[in-house]
Amino acid sequence: MSDTEIRKGLDGVVADTTAISKVNPETNSLLYRGYPVQELAERCSFEEVAWLLWHSELPTPDELAGLQETERGNRALSDDVRDLIDKTPKTTHPMDVVRTAVSLVGAQDPVADDASEEASLAKSVRLLAQIPALVAYDQRRRRGEDLVPPRPELGYAENFLHMTFGEVPAPVVVDAFRVSLILYAEHSFNASTFTARVITSTMADLYSAVVGAVGALKGPLHGGANEAVMNDLEEIGSADRAEDWLDEALANKRKIMGFGHRVYKKGDSRVPTMKSALDSLVEHYDRRDLLDLYSALEEAMASRKNILPNLDYPSGPAYHLMGFDTATFTPLFVASRVVGWTAHVMEQAGDNALIRPLSEYNGPDERHLS
Numbered sequence: 245m246s247d248t249e250i251r252k253g254l255d256g257v258v259a260d261t262t263a264i265s266k267v268n269p270e271t272n273s274l275l276y277r278g279y280p281v282q283e284l285a286e287r288c289s290f291e292e293v294a295w296l297l298w299h300s301e302l303p304t305p306d307e308l309a310g311l312q313e314t315e316r317g318n319r320a321l322s323d324d325v326r327d328l329i330d331k332t333p334k335t336t337h338p339m340d341v342v343r344t345a346v347s348l349v350g351a352q353d354p355v356a357d358d359a360s361e362e363a364s365l366a367k368s369v370r371l372l373a374q375i376p377a378l379v380a381y382d383q384r385r386r387r388g389e390d391l392v393p394p395r396p397e398l399g400y401a402e403n404f405l406h407m408t409f410g411e412v413p414a415p416v417v418v419d420a421f422r423v424s425l426i427l428y429a430e431h432s433f434n435a436s437t438f439t440a441r442v443i444t445s446t447m448a449d450l451y452s453a454v455v456g457a458v459g460a461l462k463g464p465l466h467g468g469a470n471e472a473v474m475n476d477l478e479e480i481g482s483a484d485r486a487e488d489w490l491d492e493a494l495a496n497k498r499k500i501m502g503f504g505h506r507v508y509k510k511g512d513s514r515v516p517t518m519k520s521a522l523d524s525l526v527e528h529y530d531r532r533d534l535l536d537l538y539s540a541l542e543e544a545m546a547s548r549k550n551i552l553p554n555l556d557y558p559s560g561p562a563y564h565l566m567g568f569d570t571a572t573f574t575p576l577f578v579a580s581r582v583v584g585w586t587a588h589v590m591e592q593a594g595d596n597a598l599i600r601p602l603s604e605y606n607g608p609d610e611r612h613l614s
């Protein structure tokens with residue numbers, strides 16, 4: 245063995261610079277292009293945040309109107325994408341449907357390989373508009389429901405909910421959804437974003453980077469945790485069972501979904517904002533029982549392991565209350581994070597170096613065929 249220090253999982257390794265977001269575990273803060281995410285969640289639409297992440301500044305009214313027009317004009321699924329979704333077995337995980345459908349959306353773009361900034365922005369807006377349509381349709385067809393066409397007079401969050409449920413829910417629900425999308429949009433060099441940057445570093449196209457990122461987000465150690473949280477809460481059932489369930493899970497060396505974070509060790513900066521959105525939903529739907537269960541598991545986890553919730557912990561039950569199927573939660577994360585991924589694709593392409601680390605070989609010594 246050489247004395248090279250190997251940081252398993254690249255833990256603590258600074259791989260490059262980025263101007264897109266700053267995650268500060270010391271101050272528990274998250275800045276998008278310098279703005280605290282809490283301020284953006286309080287005051288901005290998701291479209292404004294998307295523009296900010298892509299262009300470094302918030303949009304002027306004209307710029308916002310232009311983005312809205314293009315996004316709204318790109319919402320309808322092509323017949324081919326719809327057919328593809330229809331042909332995918334209902335046993336397929338919705339993340340696999342997103343991965344496959346995004347791949348076809350890319351294959352249908354005649355300028356998929358144009359790496360200019362203008363083309364990359366156009367592709368990013370196209371994905372922003374298409375992903376809600378395919379996520380919403382996939383949930384509907386699994387429930388035996390027909391496609392609901394987009395409504396061009398609705399903003400992004402309202403239209404997403406309208407395409408999923410066939411109606412725009414109460415403002416408190418739309419607002420909680422908008423907040424979740426803003427909080428999920430960007431988080432520096434997390435695993436899926438880093439995947440997108442690795443793919444971009446080979447000079448592959450933006451769609452390839454996004455398809456790879458969707459795959460990386462699916463795992464329960466990353467985006468897949470929001471649906472896993474809901475499965476755990478349902479398995480526990482009620483607040484009075486939380487401690488026993490946790491003790492057994494920990495004894496069996498289970499990772500408790502929605503808790504812990506590679507970077508934040510003193511709490512995830514986004515949790516208080518999402519928890520407050522969850523509180524409003526609990527009140528709106530009169531589901532105090534779910535909040536009690538949520539709090540009981542959180543308290544038990546703090547007392548047993550001193551490990552705090554990450555964003556997926558409040559998001560899981562929030563999406564459940566909004567009416568989404570549990571397996572659709574991670575695709576909702578995709579719909580939001582595609583903005584961060586594509587911002588990173590453009591940043592990586594703008595100052596590219598092939599990402600190719602070294603490994604230390606620990607296999608057999610050289611040997612020969614006898």
Ligand SMILES: CC(=O)SCCNC(=O)CCNC(=O)[C@H](O)C(C)(C)COP(=O)(O)OP(=O)(O)OC[C@H]1O[C@@H](n2cnc3c(N)ncnc32)[C@H](O)[C@@H]1OP(=O)(O)O
Pocket residue numbers: 253464465466467469498499500501502503504505506507549551554555556
């Ligand atoms: C939006 C997001 O993607 S946020 C992340 C979503 N993922 C999850 O919620 C999955 C559950 N959480 C985890 O698995 C982890 O906390 C991760 C993967 C997020 C971060 O993990 P790492 O930075 O690699 O920390 P690591 O896994 O080494 O944890 C350190 C210690 O805390 C323990 N730990 C960390 N998180 C958890 C957890 N959720 N449940 C139980 N124990 C945990 C580990 O077992 C380990 O203990 P040990 O030192 O006794 O072996």
Ligand SMILES: O=C([O-])CC(=O)C(=O)O
Pocket residue numbers: 428430431433434435466505506507554555
């Ligand atoms: O930063 C991470 O490793 C995971 C995370 O919270 C995110 O991607 O939002």
